[in-house]
Amino acid sequence: MTSNDSDSIRKQMQSGYVFKNGPFNLSLKTNESNVLESFTRLYPASQSISESEFIDFHITIQCPSVLRRFYRPQIQFVLDGISPFKPLPRHESFPLFEWGLNWCVATHAHQYFMLHAAVLEKNGLAVIMPAPPGSGKSTLCAEMAFSGWRLLSDEFALINHDTLTLTPFVRPISLKNASIDIVTQRHSDAVVGSIVHNTSKGSVAHLRPLDKWFSRQDETAIPKWVIFPRYQPAAKIATSKLTKAHGMMNIISNSFNYAELGSLGFKLAERLTEICDFYDLTYSNLDEAMDFFNTLSASAEGK
């Protein structure tokens, strides 16, 4: 981003900067320098849109009160006049924006069947990686996104109800603790925002996806594999194919809105299970893990 662009975005954020992110249009209003700095560092200026568009989420990041600007400074997330979360320490303002936006999507976008998962694509076919925190999902996702796989999302599989295709929702990848160093050491071109310490998730830093992944956000992908990764120190790579029944249960437990969708949720999980292969992946070495993903992709190409 040129300094002109970032100055212009900073200025617009005083009254609400409008931009497109994945299938959503957002307005972000804030004076917080942490948010302004991280945002201009981690999002491309090309996502800016006209104010006359339909805005899905009106977000404000602000101090809860004048007092909290100075005494034990705090920051709060406001969605269109409503503040759904308890305030956080002020230095966590950028992660708060990212987490708050995740919450907005997870609780509003029921036109999708949503899984908490990273999504990456090669040759039109996508890997869905649902996993609990600590499983190394984001590290793997970052590695893939810098090694020839197209990033669709680090957090959300947005699945179309009719076609089951995956809609990209490209956002900075949230790296935690040790994975921050691992990723920056392996990829000298990686742009990482400032590290925020002592959050509820430990130390957090966001990694900027390649600009080309941002610019391909209108291209959907077809789900093909669902991989459940597990990082285990010093382990040799081990993969095992899972039964469809096991896979379907895992899809359901990683869904944001299975219950909200009712019987439709069950049908969607079933249809997704039919077209996907499921694997458990235990790894410690990222190169070995990448070999596994590239072999998967090549095997589909051969058919």
Add this chain to the structure above:
Amino acid sequence: MDVLLTQFLRYPAIAQNFSIKEWELLYRQSKSAQLTAAVWDLLQQFGLTDKAPPKAVNHFYSQTLLVQRQNAFIRFELEKVYKAIGRVEQNIILLKGAAYLLLDLPFAKSRRVADIDLLVSKSNLREVEKELMFYGWIKTKTDNYDDMYYREWMHEIPPLKHINRGSVLDVHHNILPVIAGKAPDARKLINQSIRLSNHPFCVLSPADIVLHSACHLFHEGEFEKGVRDLYDLHQLFNYYGNNEEQVSFWDELLDRAIDLKLTQPLFFAVRYSHLLFGTRIPQDILQKTQSLMANKVQVLIYDFLFTRIFVPHHPSTKNIGFSIARFFLYWRSHLIKMPLRILIPHLIKKSMKGFTEKKAKDNKIEV
């Protein structure tokens, strides 16, 4: 009043010519008023859904889905409630949302029911509470003062929340706080109640349903759901007032209000529903309820306050008139809820608690 949401509720056809930004505002205002599903329902009735931009459709669809899910949950919880207390209370009277839902009123399918409100006779209250606790509905306010406040002065016991499933029950023994001295004789309400044909519950008579809805709204101090609650009244008037089986509805309603001394809330209900939504109210009802009001100046003051408070509480509608109305209506609600000799110590006690305890904002999520 140039609020987009209320204009739309009154004249849905205006959506025909909405710009993208107007659709966005309609969604945002309806969401803050908890009327998204109702708006979507109206758009469907008027065949206007194809005028809505895809992004608006997504939001209305999502919110409607959530309402349907919640109401299915409420129906499930009602079965559990019956299982818990059907044995000790023969006449479990459902109030408000739960009643509209099981009565299958036309607007109930797009109206979100948050909590289950029940009315039981005061003599059965202890027994009912004991059984509910046995089945997992536990008091949420454990503080002794709060407990006393509810039991001695209010018309309900402290809210009960299910330990596993999280459903909330408000168990009433009257429809207005007893301390105010304006509460009707609850036996009169129970005597007129009607047994549902397809569920093991009762509901109030149509006139009492309306009066309760009006009491509830116009004794409230916080009007966050004000537009929604007034829209409920509009829908109830439409349903019962235009029903061929209920030809005597309006006369019964007025007689009942006089009998229960609830003519003031009824006056407010017909007046503001008519003003805001153009509800069809017979002319003589509008006149008679007004003639029962003390004086004209009072009516002018109330008009000033209520016309400003019945807006979605959304950043796009807040202005100075709104703030003034909110301030006065908040204090009015306290003054009519309890006499000053009780109100003043109560407010002091409450504010002291605010200083000594960290106020738990329990509805906020920790990230």
